[in-house]
Amino acid sequence: MRIVKYICSVILLVTSLSYVNAEERIVTMSAPNSLIASGFFDYIIPRFKLKTQISVKLVSDSAMIAISKNSGRAFLKMGDIVFKIDVIEENNYSQKFLNWLKSDVGKKTISSIQENDEPVFVSLEMEEVAIRQVRLSGDAKLGLEQSQQKCARCHVVEKGRKNSIGSTPSFFALRTFDDWDLRFSGFYLLRPHPAFTIIPDVTEPFDDSRPAPIVPIELNLNELQAIIAYVQNIPPADLGEPVKHQ
């Protein structure tokens, strides 16, 4: 189990590095001729690329995203015609495109396609698909519990919780850093934590003359590992959007 998890995290690391280096950031798409002929793509592709540095390539088959009149989630109306979208291959790029379509910027871009001062297209609210269940491994479950007990005093550690200290970054925000795992594995060295964190056999005892300013938190390396397993599974906050505290 350990080994598998280790390999997974290495693969994750390698793929995330290759995103950075990848020359080709492309999402492939198939669409009905009527939509292609309307000029929709000519208009949105450069704007999407400008925003995300991802190119859209129209292909006739094996597309990551299939737009059609009959399959998937309704997202766009042109006159009486409703177009639907189906994500065939879920990856970073297809997800970015979908998010862009749902975003205010995307919707505004679409409604700015006009003919005789009238918008040609109407964006439709997309139904949410069933939320992908993140299955927590035993460790990640323990990690959530540990985060709730030991970090949630200051950090938002799960969805739907208020942050008790507004300026403290949420775990979702911290998860966006490329080196989030390094930061978490050494969090006890990073301020403000050294002043109140005890990891037996790892941290130095507090200086008697400067006792912890708050009730100290104590955890062991196994529990820290579990917290990292938990954080690995949470979605990074959406970059570009302010971090939401709900």
Ligand code: HEC
């Ligand atoms: C008493 C409040 C408090 C508690 C409890 C706390 N943190 Fe933090 N943490 C902070 C603050 C404040 C920051 C932001 C520091 C900064 O930006 O300079 C922070 C930042 C971090 C960072 C980013 C550090 C960096 O410099 O990149 C990590 C990782 C982190 N915390 C992990 C944890 C974990 C894991 C726990 C629980 C085991 C925890 N924290 C408990 C207050 C807290």
